[in-house]
Structure formats: C-alpha cells, structure tokens
Amino acid sequence: MATERYNAPEREQHWQKVWEEKETFRTATDTSRPKCYVLEMFPYPSGRIHMGHVRNYTMGDVLARFKRAQGFNVLHPMGWDAFGMPAENAAMERKTHPAKWTYENIAAMKGQLKSMGLSLDWSREVATCDPSYYVHQQRIFLDMLAKDLAYRRKAKVNWDPVDQTVLANEQVIDGRGWRSGALVEQRDLAQWAFRITHYTQDLLEALGTLEKWPEKVRLMQENWIGRSEGLMMRWRLAAGTAPAGHSELEIFTTRPDTLFGASFMAIAPDHPLAKAAAEKNAKLAAFCEECRRMGTSVAEIESAEKMGFDTGIKAVHPFDPNWQVPVFVANFILMDYGTGAIFGCPAHDQRDIEFAKKYGLPIIPVVAPKAEPRRGEAIAKIHEGVAFLDDGEMINSKFLDGLSPTAAFDAVATRLEGEKLGGKPVAERKVNYRLRDWGISRQRYWGCPIPVVHCGDCGIVPVPREQLPVVLPDDASFDLPGNPLDRHPTWKHVDCPKCGKAATRETDTMDTFVDSSWYFARFTAPDAATPTDRAALDYWMPVDQYIGGIEHAILHLLYSRFFYRAMGETGHGGSTNLREPFAALFTQGMVVHETYRRAGIEPPQWLLPTEVDIKGEGDKRQATELATGKPAVIGSIEKMSKSKKNLVDPDDIIANFGADCARWFMLSDSPPERDVIWTEAGVSSAGRFMQRVWRLVDQTTEKAVAKDAMKPGKFGPEAMALRRAAHKALDQVARNIEALRFNVAVAQLYELSNALSESFGKSGDGLAWAQREATELLVQMLGPMMPHLGEECWTRLGYNTLLAEAPWPKLEAALLVDDTVVIAVQVNGKRRDELTVSRTAGNGEVEAAAMRLDSVVRALEGRTPKKVIVVPQRIVNVVV
RNA sequence: GCCCCAGUGGCGGAACGGUAGACGCGUCAGACUCAAAAUCUGAUAUCCGCAAGGGUGUGGGGGUUCGAGUCCCUCCUGGGGCACCA
Numbered sequence: 016m017a018t019e020r021y022n023a024p025e026r027e028q029h030w031q032k033v034w035e036e037k038e039t040f041r042t043a044t045d046t047s048r049p050k051c052y053v054l055e056m057f058p059y060p061s062g063r064i065h066m067g068h069v070r071n072y073t074m075g076d077v078l079a080r081f082k083r084a085q086g087f088n089v090l091h092p093m094g095w096d097a098f099g100m101p102a103e104n105a106a107m108e109r110k111t112h113p114a115k116w117t118y119e120n121i122a123a124m125k126g127q128l129k130s131m132g133l134s135l136d137w138s139r140e141v142a143t144c145d146p147s148y149y150v151h152q153q154r155i156f157l158d159m160l161a162k163d164l165a166y167r168r169k170a171k172v173n174w175d176p177v178d179q180t181v182l183a184n185e186q187v188i189d190g191r192g193w194r195s196g197a198l199v200e201q202r203d204l205a206q207w208a209f210r211i212t213h214y215t216q217d218l219l220e221a222l223g224t225l226e227k228w229p230e231k232v233r234l235m236q237e238n239w240i241g242r243s244e245g246l247m248m249r250w251r252l253a254a255g256t257a258p259a260g261h262s263e264l265e266i267f268t269t270r271p272d273t274l275f276g277a278s279f280m281a282i283a284p285d286h287p288l289a290k291a292a293a294e295k296n297a298k299l300a301a302f303c304e305e306c307r308r309m310g311t312s313v314a315e316i317e318s319a320e321k322m323g324f325d326t327g328i329k330a331v332h333p334f335d336p337n338w339q340v341p342v343f344v345a346n347f348i349l350m351d352y353g354t355g356a357i358f359g360c361p362a363h364d365q366r367d368i369e370f371a372k373k374y375g376l377p378i379i380p381v382v383a384p385k386a387e388p389r390r391g392e393a394i395a396k397i398h399e400g401v402a403f404l405d406d407g408e409m410i411n412s413k414f415l416d417g418l419s420p421t422a423a424f425d426a427v428a429t430r431l432e433g434e435k436l437g438g439k440p441v442a443e444r445k446v447n448y449r450l451r452d453w454g455i456s457r458q459r460y461w462g463c464p465i466p467v468v469h470c471g472d473c474g475i476v477p478v479p480r481e482q483l484p485v486v487l488p489d490d491a492s493f494d495l496p497g498n499p500l501d502r503h504p505t506w507k508h509v510d511c512p513k514c515g516k517a518a519t520r521e522t523d524t525m526d527t528f529v530d531s532s533w534y535f536a537r538f539t540a541p542d543a544a545t546p547t548d549r550a551a552l553d554y555w556m557p558v559d560q561y562i563g564g565i566e567h568a569i570l571h572l573l574y575s576r577f578f579y580r581a582m583g584e585t586g587h588g589g590s591t592n593l594r595e596p597f598a599a600l601f602t603q604g605m606v607v608h609e610t611y612r613r614a615g616i617e618p619p620q621w622l623l624p625t626e627v628d629i630k631g632e633g634d635k636r637q638a639t640e641l642a643t644g645k646p647a648v649i650g651s652i653e654k655m656s657k658s659k660k661n662l663v664d665p666d667d668i669i670a671n672f673g674a675d676c677a678r679w680f681m682l683s684d685s686p687p688e689r690d691v692i693w694t695e696a697g698v699s700s701a702g703r704f705m706q707r708v709w710r711l712v713d714q715t716t717e718k719a720v721a722k723d724a725m726k727p728g729k730f731g732p733e734a735m736a737l738r739r740a741a742h743k744a745l746d747q748v749a750r751n752i753e754a755l756r757f758n759v760a761v762a763q764l765y766e767l768s769n770a771l772s773e774s775f776g777k778s779g780d781g782l783a784w785a786q787r788e789a790t791e792l793l794v795q796m797l798g799p800m801m802p803h804l805g806e807e808c809w810t811r812l813g814y815n816t817l818l819a820e821a822p823w824p825k826l827e828a829a830l831l832v833d834d835t836v837v838i839a840v841q842v843n844g845k846r847r848d849e850l851t852v853s854r855t856a857g858n859g860e861v862e863a864a865a866m867r868l869d870s871v872v873r874a875l876e877g878r879t880p881k882k883v884i885v886v887p888q889r890i891v892n893v894v895v
Numbered sequence: 896g897c898c899c900c901a902g903u904g905g906c907g908g909a910a911c912g913g914u915a916g917a918c919g920c921g922u923c924a925g926a927c928u929c930a931a932a933a934u935c936u937g938a939u940a941u942c943c944g945c946a947a948g949g950g951u952g953u954g955g956g957g958g959u960u961c962g963a964g965u966c967c968c969u970c971c972u973g974g975g976g977c978a979c980c981a
Contacts, residue, residue: 059981239977564981569978
C-alpha cells in the first residue's frame, strides 16, 4: 500500500475541532485527584504571536499533556496581559481606541494560539484590561490601602518639558524625549507605591525554599534585594562651611573599617544638603541641574562619566577633630540608596579611586596584605589607580593597625556607638537593603484605574466597594501627549464619597506589573465573585511549573512573590499559609533573530524580516528593503522584540508545514534554557521527521502484528534489541520531559525511529510484535510534542480513543539492563582501548582482561603499573 | 558602571568527575529515476600516514585529580537585567 503524505495543516484542523467538541482540555477542581498546575507567562496582545510564544507555550503544553497522561488533573490556562503602552501608542498613531486595538489583537492571537493545538482550558481565559478582571484588582488595592501596603509618596519621573508628559525609560533616548526630542528632566511627583519592603527579609529568606527555581534567578533576586550590613554614621560639618541649619551629614557605609582612608564625602545631587548649598552657589545649582538631566535609570547614572562638584563644605573626621574632608556632590550617588551620602575611601573602592584621581584627592591605603612582597605590590597598584578589595590587615589606621578588616569594622562600630554628637550616638549598626518600594503610578490611560478620590477636605478617600469598578471612560482623546484621563472633560470630576463635595478622581493608573502579579491566582477560579476563591486556591496553588522568559527573572517574579504575600495578608489568599506562588520555575531562552533597519537614518527605523530581501551568504550577505528597493542594514542578532521588529510570524509555518512541525522544531535542537536562533533549515528537518513517522506507522500496519496481538513467549535477538531500544527511549523521554530537557527527549525519539526503521529490514522471533510495541510507544511519546500527528497515528494504529486521553505507557524496567557492558581502558588517563565484559564481572577479572590487551601492553612499554583503578561498568585506568 | 549567565566539529547541540562529539542539520559519495524531487545506504573533529596506528583537541592561561567539557583561580568574547517596555 503506497502511503500518502501526511497532510498536517488539514488534519490539524480536524483534531483541533475534535478536542474542542469533546472539551478534552476543560479542567474542573476535583480534590479527589492529584493536581498539576502548568503555567506559561501570559502574552502581551501585540497582535501576532511570535516564535518566542511558540517556544514558551509548546514547552508548557508538552508538560501539561505529559502530566495529563500520567493521571494528573492538569490546570493549563491562558490569558492576556492586556494593558500597556503599545495600545496607547497605537491609538495616537492610528487613531484607533486602545480597547478596540487590544481586543482585535486578542482575537487574532487567540486564533493563532488555537492553531498551535495547545491543550489549554480556554474557558478560564482572562484579559487584564477587562473590567471583570480589574474590578478585583481594585478591590485588592483598597484592601492593601487599608493595611498600609499601598501608600502615596514622592518619586522621580522622566519629564518631557515640551510634550508636558511623563516618559517611560524606553521612551528616553540619549537623554531626550522620543517624540519631542527635548532634554528630559527628573521631576518629583506624588505617586502611589506598594510597600514591598515590608516583606524584604521574608522575600530574601524564602528564596532558600525555592529549590526548583534556577540558581541564577535566586541569585539575581538576592542581589536585587541587596542586603548589606554596615554602619549608619553622622559626620559633623565644620562650622562656617555648611549652609544654615545643616550641622551634620548622615551616611551609610559597609566599610567603616576603612574610615582612616576617607578622603572625601559624596552626596546625591538631590540630597537636602546639596539643594541647600545650591541655593547660594549658581555653579553648583547648574551642576545639580545637569545631573537631573541624566534620566532616572540606574544604568544611565552609573555608566555615565563620574563627575563631582566641590561644595566647599567640610566634614570633620569622627576620630580626629583636626581632620576635615571636602563634601562633593557626585552624579553617581543615588538618593534612593542608604542616605544618599557616602564617605569615599579611594584605596579600597574602584569608583572612589577614579573619582579621587580626577579631583586630586588623597589616596591612603588602609588595608594591605600581611606580608611582603604582596603588600608592596598592592600599595603600588593602588597608586596606579587599582583599588585593593581583598582581605588583609589594617595599616595607617592608628588604633586599628594590625587588625583584620572585620575586627576593625567592629572596633569602629563599638567606639562610635559610644560617642555622642548632638546628644545622639555618632553611629549605629544597620542592615540596609537595596530593595525599594514598588512605584505603581503611571500617568497613562490604558491601565487599571486606581480607585481613590482626592477631596479638598477629606484628603484621599477610597472609592466605596459597591461603586467598583472604576471604569476607564470610552471617549478619551489620544491626539495629544499627556494623560488622557487627566484632560478628560468629565471623568475625573466626582463627588467625594465621604462628604459629598466636589472632588476629583485619581487619574494615575497602575503599572501593568500589578496586573500580572496575581493572574495565576485568578485562573484557579476565573468566575469567582471575589478576587479569589479560597477552596480553588487551596487545591490548585502553588503553580507546579511556571515557564517564561529570563527577562522576567527579577521584576515580574519578585512582584508576584510580594503580591501573593500581600493577598494573604488582605484575606485573598488560601487557607494555608502558602506564600510562594511558583513552586518550580523554568526560564526558557529567548528566540533570537537578526535585526534590520533602514540605512543611514537616526534614530534607527527598524524593518520586519518580511520587509527585507536578503541575498548572498556569509560575509557577503546584503539586505534590501522590499518596498523601496533601497539597501538596508543587517544588524546584530538580538532577542525578538516589538521595538526592534525582528519578529518571525509563525502563521506561515503553521499554514505550510503544520503546528506540529513548528512545535517539534522549537523543542528539538537547542536546550530550552538557552537562546535559539530561528532558522528555516530546522523547520524543514522537523517536517521531514513528521513524514518519516507517518511512514513508520504505515510500515507497522503492513508488516507488524495487529493491534492487541498476543505477546509471544519468545523473542529473538533482533526483537530483544528493538524492545530494549523502545523501553530505553520510554525511560529517557519520561525523565527528560519531566526535567524539561526537550532537546534530549527529541534525540531519544530519533534514535528509536532509527532502530525501528532498521528492524523492518530484519526478521526474527517476536520481531513483528516488538515492532508494533515500538511504534505504539513512539507514537505515545510523540503525543505531547506533536499532538495532532499523534492522534492521527493513534487512529491509524487501530485505536478509536483519543491519544490525548490515553494513559502514559508502562515501562518494563527489566529491559533497561544489558548483560554486557563496554568499558574504556586508559593508560595514564589516556584512552587506549575498550573492553566488553559481563555486567557482573568482578574488578579483578576486569583488571586482568585489561592488562592482556595488546594496546595496553604496547602503551606500557614494558613499565610496571603503579596502580590500576577499576570503576565497575565504567572504566579501567592503568597508572604507571 | 553594577548583578547574572553562556562559550564543545562547517552549524544546533549530547556527555552521574570516567570512551568528547549521542541526535539533528549541512556536506560528500553511492542506490533508485529518462530526469528531478522525495526516499534509502555509507562517510564526515582535526593533523601526520597508503594503511595499521599515532599526535592534537570542549574560548585563552594556570591549578586540583589516577582521570577535567564538567571542580577551583584568572583573563577574553557574547548575551540578559538594572526598578515607567512587557
């Protein structure tokens, strides 16, 4: 019988319809069964899915289908992270309403996701921009406000003075607004924040319990929280040098041991002392103003050239009243960290040493290695401008000399704790954290409204619960920059819920990270009248496997960890004291692709891969913009992103090769945690494999035994070899799916396919039965990865059930053990030969056999072995 | 600038501290074909050699070990994050 080619696009639609009609993937809360909650980070509805989504959702789907086959009640939901800037930008650019744009995008992307054949329970779909979702977020917000977990404070924003609007960091390019080109300023604005610092210590300590999180993510979060032990220390300001009302300067330091190496003080440009000094010093004021133009991002501030301005103020050294150090305003000191002021010890801090060199400040080594010549070398290096950061012994430090830095730290702390300045101790020990509270105010339209009212008499008044949700007005205008809510003619004008007088609504909306900080909890009971349903949380939480991009390693994941704690504290958690929402985390690598842009235009105008034509190979590749025929620039390979437009539309592949093909390619080559470069070759290889499986199934129906044939009593060597290969694959595939090592699982399936192909050219006792067994196992193992092909093969193999509902096959563990093993034979660690021995052979027996080998005798060159190391079933190493 | 990660054939990558290069791609040779596609078979790290065999090899340098791609130190290169992109 000649096989027709498997028509993937056509059959995939068929099977998707079958799953939908039978509601195969609908999940109910069923406490009688073990649960498994598999979640992938939900997408931003940009309009089209890209290969990154395909990769992410395929991984989750494989796991969901595998766990379902293993008997778990699997929750695998999907939704939309639907608020955010792009919708508002689209509104400005294309005169379409953000809601319309977003919902159209959702419809389009939902269609695309459905065409991927994901085993999702679509009945649980949520969109964060839907009032039915954000009403609950507003409820949680009010509960957090009542518990003082939400509060208002001043915080800095990027201010575009021309457009009169707040800019996101990504909208600031080289210090200028992306539309207006105006120099951006820092501005202080009253803004809402969540008190994430309330949980600092807990968020830090609980990282230790997250055993199924990647070590690197835990490390990144640990560093982000940034616990440091140090000294809060007050320095007296020399009389007559400081502005009126400023008699001391409070600093935080982690290196009080280096106090005798202090050569300057540095304060942030917006430190109160700097502001006071700037009032009477125009040049200083100008310098501070310049610093404010650096934008608000730490990356910009810290990578800018180190600059300072001597205020003329002097600080008095706590151990020597005659020793005064100058106070500088410096552009690299952040007001948000510690007290916004430091003392600089150039010899033992690289940043300080560069600063000192630039401004001709003294550099005094106070820590050095104990012994020469290393001590001399270290001191010489310091004078060359390389700070000494290692441990050692105190020098040039009076009563600290000879102590270790740790002991010196204690000595300084103890002494200064006992001394007084203005009636209070000069210093106290303090644990400081880098983590700051989470500013959630956004001066934008397309976000969840913050449900409070500002009343002239009553102050901040929460919107009464029965009036929720506070809904975004439909008739906002997007033709101008700035916040459409703020300039809306009527929306913000309301009566105070408390006193009834005219008042105004809060026009800030919430950071979209808030939306994504609890959607996983909402999925467990998406129709509940309250934000969460306790019983559903108790059963489903925590998420058993969370999968998403490494770019979310810090913010989204930390915010979610915080939010789940806050939900517990405000009565929206489960009945257990579960604080961590994600039991296991997997961070997939990104899908990367080249970037293309128009030649000779700044700022860059990016082009989609489909907008360019590429000719040539290797170094001679050249791109042309299709629409204009002009040459385009081929840029670096970067993560696929909307902003760089280096996206590939998976629709083409799904339409031409099938979703299974795209899925298989995404799983095959690259390890899932590593970046994968999208290529066409990989796709065609996957397509070939699909056809190959199809032919193997066909051969099985022709040559192997029929379904449910009696198992033979005797298997010849050919049949045994195939059975071994099949069960070894079954063992390995299960292990590797469980560990999310899909590329290795895929390789096992290739190997099994090779073994099966070869077997069709052979004959032997029981082989026809083994072939059927191997084919069925192959199809069942493929099922989670290529589900449509799996169903089609399953039917062809004679089953009238759904593979998606079939249990995972049982392993015959006895088939995993071979009678003989091949072990390597080394002489002095160098492989010389190999040896096939019985699996149960004793060490002495193996050693003797190894010594008899020609290759070993030759390599020994007559020398007598000193020692022979035998690792059973592994290796023999002869040492001479 | 700070924090984190990665580096293995022509390419993507395998490899409990124990035979480096599984598996896939590509390439070459062959079979089938009027021809092509598809499919099948074989070869394929590199250097010396007709071969047998041997040397060298996991970004560079050093170390621990009987044995290092794997552990330690150090350097180089590439990537991610840095609090208003999501």
